[in-house]
Amino acid sequence: GDSVTQMEGPVTLSEEAFLTINCTYTATGYPSLFWYVQYPGEGLQLLLKATKADDKGSNKGFEATYRKETTSFHLEKGSVQVSDSAVYFCALVDAGNMLTFGGGTRLMVKP
Amino acid sequence: GAGVSQSPSNKVTEKGKDVELRCDPISGHTALYWYRQSLGQGLEFLIYFQGNSAPDKSGLPSDRFSAERTGGSVSTLTIQRTQQEDSAVYLCASSLQGVLNEQFFGPGTRLTVL
Numbered sequence: 664g665d666s667v668t669q670m671e672g673p674v675t676l677s678e679e680a681f682l683t684i685n686c687t688y689t690a691t692g693y694p695s696l697f698w699y700v701q702y703p704g705e706g707l708q709l710l711l712k713a714t715k716a717d718d719k720g721s722n723k724g725f726e727a728t729y730r731k732e733t734t735s736f737h738l739e740k741g742s743v744q745v746s747d748s749a750v751y752f753c754a755l756v757d758a759g760n761m762l763t764f765g766g767g768t769r770l771m772v773k774p
Numbered sequence: 775g776a777g778v779s780q781s782p783s784n785k786v787t788e789k790g791k792d793v794e795l796r797c798d799p800i801s802g803h804t805a806l807y808w809y810r811q812s813l814g815q816g817l818e819f820l821i822y823f824q825g826n827s828a829p830d831k832s833g834l835p836s837d838r839f840s841a842e843r844t845g846g847s848v849s850t851l852t853i854q855r856t857q858q859e860d861s862a863v864y865l866c867a868s869s870l871q872g873v874l875n876e877q878f879f880g881p882g883t884r885l886t887v888l
Contacts, residue, residue, distance in 0.1 A: 699879075706778075707865065707879040752817065759830055761807060762867075762877060764817035 665690045669753045669765035676743055676772050684738040684768045686727075686753035694755040696720075696729050696736040697762065701750045710738075710751070743772045776800065778880035780866050786886045787856055795851040795883045799868030806849050807869075807877060808841060812862035820864075823849060824871070856887045 669686040676682060688694065698710040698720070711720030716731035725740045736753060753765040779798045787793050799806050808820040819833040823843045834840075838856075843849040853860055863884050867877040 706881045707867075709876050709878075712876075754817075759822070760805065760824075761819040761822050761830065761833070762809070762817075763819070764809075766816045 665694070665755060665757050665763045667753050667755055667763055667765035669751075669768050671766065672750075672769035674768060674770050676770070678745055678772055678774050679742045680772075682738070682740040682743045682747075682770065684751055684753075684770070686736045686738065686765060688734050688736065688753075688755050690734075690755055690757045692757045694757040696727070697754045697756070698725070698727055698736070698738050699752040699754055699764075701752065701767075703749070707752070743770070745772045745774050748772045778866055778868050778878050780864075780880040780883050782883060783881065784884045784886075786888065788888050789858060790855055792852065792854045793856055793885065795853075795864050795885070797849045797851070797866030797868075797880060799847060799849070799866070800878055801847075802870070803868035803878075804846065804871045805869045805875070805877075806843060807867045808849070808851050809865040809867065810862045811865055811882070815862075817865070820851070853885075856885075858887045861885055861887045 666689045695714045697712045699707045700710045711722040713720040713729035719728045727738045750767045750769045752767045754762045781796045806823040810818045822830040838854045841851045863882040865882045866880045869875040869877045
């Protein structure tokens with residue numbers, strides 16, 4: 664079956680540091696890939712997505728590129744802020760309609 | 775406009791009792807999904823509705839779990855004879871028809887089974 668693996672947290676960074684959260688996937692078909700974010704006390708929100716190989720999703724300074732050859736969709740941001748502190752989930756949609764999520768990575772940004 | 779709403783926001787129940795969780799999707803969204811978020815299990819898919827029918831029930835963990843959707847809108851997730859391992863946050867999401875349409879999530883219902 665489909666699966667998503669992402670780096671375990673927590674990831675603790677200082678403000679303005681560079682962020683990478685690794686995500687790799689296994690899928691039987693040709694999935695679409697997503698990053699969702701869950702801010703403290705809030706629901707899941709879509710951060711960005713990519714639907715085909717070499718697509719780059721971007722939003723709020725975050726980027727991720729769909730790499731079919733390495734089955735990866737790593738999340739990056741050049742300069743994190745305290746307000747980016749949240750839990751980040753990598754996910755895919757394959758043949759079915761439901762999202763398959765990774766385990767989540769908690770990011771803590773210190774001022 | 776209004777997002778996905780869920781009720782109750784918190785539910786504490788005793789082992790063996792039945793519970794009903796409600797989801798109001800975004801108006802016009804034909805697809806509705808239930809997920810469960812628990813410690814140690816992460817986010818798990820439970821069931822998916824397209825209109826009032828559920829083509830994919832593969833994620834329901836046992837026959838104590840059931841869900842229905844009426845009028846292509848409100849959905850209810852029912853857990854019978856609750857067990858402590860059912861404690862989790864139950865999330866509902868809705869989307870326009872189509873695999874790639876963004877799923878919008880509700881705030882969740884936190885279920886605690888004592």
